[in-house]
Amino acid sequence: xxxxxxxxxxxxxxxxxxxxxxxxxxxxxxxxxxxxxxxxxxxxxxxxxxxxxxxxxxxxxxxxxxxxxxxxxxxxxxxxxxxxxxxxxxxxxxxxxxxxxxxxxxxxxxxxxxxxxxxxxxxxxxxxxxxxxxxxxxxxxxxxxxxxxxxxxxxxxxxxxxxxxxxxxxxxxxxxxxxxxxxxxxxxxxxxxxxxxxxxxxxxxxxxxxxxxxxxxxxxxxxxxxxxxxxxxxxxxxxxxxxxxxxxxxxxxxxxxxxxxxxxxxxxxxxxxxxxxxxxxxxxxxxxxxxxxxxxxxxxxxxxxxxxxxxxxxxxxxxxx
Amino acid sequence: xxxxxxxxxxxxxxxxxxxxxxxxxxxxxxxxxxxxxxxxxxxxxxxxxxxxxxxxxxxxxxxxxxxxxxxxxxxxxxxxxxxxxxxxxxxxxxxxxxxxxxxxxxxxxxxxxxxxxxxxxxxxxxxxxxxxxxxxxxxxxxxxxxxxxxxxxxxxxxxxxxxxxxxxxxxxxxxxxxxxxxxxxxxxxxxxxxxxxxxxxxxxxxxxxxxxxxxxxxxxxxxxxxxxxxxxxxxxxxxxxxxxxxxxxxxxxxxxxxxxxxxxxxxxxxxxxxxxxxxxxxxxxxxxxxxxxxxxxxxxxxxxxxxxxxxxxxxxxxxxxxxxxxxxxxxxxxxxxxxxxxxxxx
Numbered sequence: 078x079x080x081x082x083x084x085x086x087x088x089x090x091x092x093x094x095x096x097x098x099x100x101x102x103x104x105x106x107x108x109x110x111x112x113x114x115x116x117x118x119x120x121x122x123x124x125x126x127x128x129x130x131x132x133x134x135x136x137x138x139x140x141x142x143x144x145x146x147x148x149x150x151x152x153x154x155x156x157x158x159x160x161x162x163x164x165x166x167x168x169x170x171x172x173x174x175x176x177x178x179x180x181x182x183x184x185x186x187x188x189x190x191x192x193x194x195x196x197x198x199x200x201x202x203x204x205x206x207x208x209x210x211x212x213x214x215x216x217x218x219x220x221x222x223x224x225x226x227x228x229x230x231x232x233x234x235x236x237x238x239x240x241x242x243x244x245x246x247x248x249x250x251x252x253x254x255x256x257x258x259x260x261x262x263x264x265x266x267x268x269x270x271x272x273x274x275x276x277x278x279x280x281x282x283x284x285x286x287x288x289x290x291x292x293x294x295x296x297x298x299x300x301x302x303x304x305x306x307x308x309x310x311x312x313x314x315x316x317x318x319x320x321x322x323x324x325x326x327x328x329x330x331x332x333x334x335x336x337x338x339x340x341x342x343x344x345x346x347x348x349x350x351x352x353x354x355x356x357x358x359x360x361x362x363x364x365x366x367x368x369x370x371x372x373x374x375x376x377x378x379x380x381x382x383x384x385x386x387x388x389x390x391x392x393x394x395x396x397x398x
Numbered sequence: 399x400x401x402x403x404x405x406x407x408x409x410x411x412x413x414x415x416x417x418x419x420x421x422x423x424x425x426x427x428x429x430x431x432x433x434x435x436x437x438x439x440x441x442x443x444x445x446x447x448x449x450x451x452x453x454x455x456x457x458x459x460x461x462x463x464x465x466x467x468x469x470x471x472x473x474x475x476x477x478x479x480x481x482x483x484x485x486x487x488x489x490x491x492x493x494x495x496x497x498x499x500x501x502x503x504x505x506x507x508x509x510x511x512x513x514x515x516x517x518x519x520x521x522x523x524x525x526x527x528x529x530x531x532x533x534x535x536x537x538x539x540x541x542x543x544x545x546x547x548x549x550x551x552x553x554x555x556x557x558x559x560x561x562x563x564x565x566x567x568x569x570x571x572x573x574x575x576x577x578x579x580x581x582x583x584x585x586x587x588x589x590x591x592x593x594x595x596x597x598x599x600x601x602x603x604x605x606x607x608x609x610x611x612x613x614x615x616x617x618x619x620x621x622x623x624x625x626x627x628x629x630x631x632x633x634x635x636x637x638x639x640x641x642x643x644x645x646x647x648x649x650x651x652x653x654x655x656x657x658x659x660x661x662x663x664x665x666x667x668x669x670x671x672x673x674x675x676x677x678x679x680x681x682x683x684x685x686x687x688x689x690x691x692x693x694x695x696x697x698x699x700x701x702x703x704x705x706x707x708x709x710x711x712x713x714x715x716x717x718x719x720x721x722x723x724x725x726x727x728x729x730x731x732x733x734x735x736x737x738x739x740x741x742x743x744x
Contacts, residue, residue: 134471171502179507184470189494195460196495199467199475206423206449206473213467226490229460236455392505393539395563 079353083363085127085284086346088150089119091367092143093343095152098375099142099159100320107379108159110172115143116314120342121246122147124287125214128295129182129242134204134213136197137186139174140246144216148183152371156378164381168388184213190251191217191224194243198234201241212295214242219308220251223259231304235273240298242291243274243306248313253328266308274304282311282342285349312337399580407549407581408438408514408570411556412476414585416446419474422560423450425461426478426514435478436516436575458487462513466496466565469511474560479515480744482569483529496565497540508563512556517571517608517659520703521742525695530608533665535567536637542566542590543637545659547611549579551634554588562590571609571659576739591635593643599629602653602717605644605670606630610657610689616710616734621717624726628717636666641673648674652683653720657713662690684720689713709733 096116102108115122122143129135129148137144145155145166158165159173166178174188184200187193197215204211221227222245234241251259262268266278275297279290287309294305312334316323324331350360402410416422423446429435430443430453442451454461458479465475479485485492492513499509518527536543542564546552552570559566596611597618606614611632618628629647633639648654654674658667671686689708696706711728718725 136467167502168504170504175502177502179470179503185495185499185502187495189490192463192490192495195463195491196467196470198460199464199469200471201467202464203468203471203473207471226457226459226463229455229457230463233455233457233460233464388504392503393501394505394542395500395508396505397563 082350082353085123085288086350087363087367088123088127088147089284089343089346090364092119092122092146094368094371095146096142098371102375103320110159111318112173112320113140113318114315114320115140117312118143118246120282120284120287121309121311124284125216125244125291128288128291129212129214131182132211134182134184134200134211136184136193136215138193138217139186139188141176141186145176145183149178149181152374153377156374157381160378161383162378162381163384164378168384191221191227194227195230198230198239198241201239205239212240212242214244216244216246219245219247222265234304238303240302241304242294242298243304245308247308247310250313252317269306274306275301277307280310282340282345284342284346400583401578402549402581404549404552404577405436405438405575407553408556409440411553415557415560416450421472422474424476425452425454427454427456429453429478435480458484459491462488462491463495465511466499466509469509470507474510476512476514481527482515482517482531483526485515493538497538500564501540509565510563511565512559512568514568514570517569519573520736520740522698524698528696530569530660532569532636533660536666541637544590544635545569545608546634547574547608547632549577550581551588553581554586555634557585558587558590573609573736591638591640593631593633593640595643596630596632599627601627601651602720603629603631603647603651604655604657604713606632606657608659610659613710614657614713617713620714620731626717644670644674645677648678649681652681654686655689655716656686657689657708660690661693662688663693687716687720689716
């Protein structure tokens with residue numbers, strides 16, 4: 078029985094179930110923060126964060142539920158922040174769009190497309206100067222490829238020979254717009270072959286395939302001393318924002334979704350575990366443990382107090398301990 | 399005491415901080431190339447190596463985010479822009495990312511990032527090489543904004559900015575680069591957020607920024623001959639802005655002129671006027687007067703540019719109006735002319 082296989086599955090399971098709890102409780106109108114749901118992206122987040130390890134640093138964006146839980150495994154802080162309570166990562170200042178935990182290596186999440194990409198590059202520069210061996214990774218959607226700062230950051234990282242990971246979590250949608258109206262190139266992978274970076278691409282939703290690829294990309298960045306760029310495809314199960322499906326509004330079909338659902342990353346990994354010797358009762362027990370933990374996190378978040386109004390004015394500038 | 403120019407003071411501050419702290423590094427477009435940012439980075443690459451003083455792609459936004467990333471990972475970056483105008487390309491990073499990062503961590507993470515930017519003027523700089531924009535930056539909570547006037551202030555404030563654990567925008571007027579003054583050789587700091595009384599007086603208060611301090615000093619010399627005693631306050635840091643010196647001075651003189659090296663509308667001069675009006679309401683003998691750029695883009699040709707910029711003569715006329723004095727004959731006065739020193743091109 079492979080511990081890695083189980084660990085990756087547990088990460089994905091926690092992400093999926095946490096979002097199912099969001100869907101359940103969001104209508105109660107207690108989590109007042111715009112949710113960009115990760116459902117469908119679990120394998121990418123779990124693979125990338127697991128490969129980076131606790132020492133690696135990740136820079137995310139507004140769709141970061143999966144990244145946060147994969148990197149921190151801390152649903153108490155996760156739900157605390159979504160409920161805007163003092164138990165949250167930023168005691169309610171950040172909400173869903175700016176989930177981060179710098180002390181656990183999730184450095185920042187920006188709600189403006191592509192904006193945290195250059196920050197990852199600068200952080201990678203600092204790590205290189207300090208020779209501490211820590212790797213930085215920027216995760217962004219395919220919409221980021223249209224932002225000037227993406228190209229600026231990629232170019233700078235290449236010319237400066239920085240070992241930084243660029244992960245494009247490509248769901249083929251920018252809000253509701255498809256690549257045909259956004260991209261003046263065929264594939265980003267082809268374009269990048271002329272940049273001084275290593276390029277990887279994968280359409281699989283198999284978390285272990287992605288984990289292997291990310292590990293290879295990290296090794297390549299370290300040994301070659303230059304950036305690695307990964308384009309990883311996935312399907313966004315829910316609307317751009319909010320907790321609902323949106324197959325009825327016309328820009329995509331349920332049939333398309335169902336096609337992807339056949340290779341849902343959790344289903345694939347669960348099958349693998351079962352064929353690798355895990356029994357149904359053992360898996361159900363692991364899942365139950367996570368269910369209980371998450372329900373407990375939601376309960377604690379709901380019961381926790383809001384920050385006092387006086388907190389508004391604190392921490393605009395650095396406050397020495 | 400040893401005398402050096404403003405440019406040398408800037409260079410010395412960076413040099414001494416780089417000697418003291420290996421996490422300090424300097425970067426920006428064209429930084430190590432032969433022009434050396436008007437000489438303000440001369441010798442840094444040779445002394446500290448290309449990892450600590452280096453050139454970048456022409457990518458203002460990315461390289462600003464880069465500075466944030468390096469700062470949160472323990473470095474102390476100094477990012478240099480040869481013109482303030484170019485910083486507009488980095489406003490997303492400055493305003494959406496840099497200014498709010500510390501707040502997002504509830505004040506727990508340091509962002510020791512310094513952004514040096516030079517204000518251009520004269521010899522045809524025109525409308526994209528002449529802005530100061532300090533009010534833009536000062537409007538945003540989370541950014542500190544510093545505008546030194548004297549060489550001593552330039553050194554002491556820059557050292558403070560580098561040692562500060564928050565992002566600091568440091569705005570340097572190109573014409574001040576030639577100003578020479580006594581500057582201590584050893585490293586020293588001047589606290590951010592504290593103003594300076596450039597000249598003591600009792601009849602009228604002029605609160606001036608950057609180059610306008612030079613114009614105010616000239617105006618004060620001329621008016622002194624007529625028996626008018628002008629007090630000049632240089633805030634030096636406009637965010638956070640400590641208005642206590644200005645308020646104290648206006649309570650004493652009863653008259654207030656704000657001479658800002660910027661446009662007036664919604665600008666720093668309006669902030670000063672509002673605070674003085676609020677805090678000195680009963681003591682004001684005349685309404686606060688504001689002097690700044692004409693409300694137009696900056697033209698290139700000299701004859702129009704002369705109309706665009708405020709100057710010492712304009713300050714003198716404002717003082718006369720406030721104190722109900724007859725206009726002085728200024729036809730024999732020798733005012734500053736940059737062409738004596740600055741023949742371009744940049």
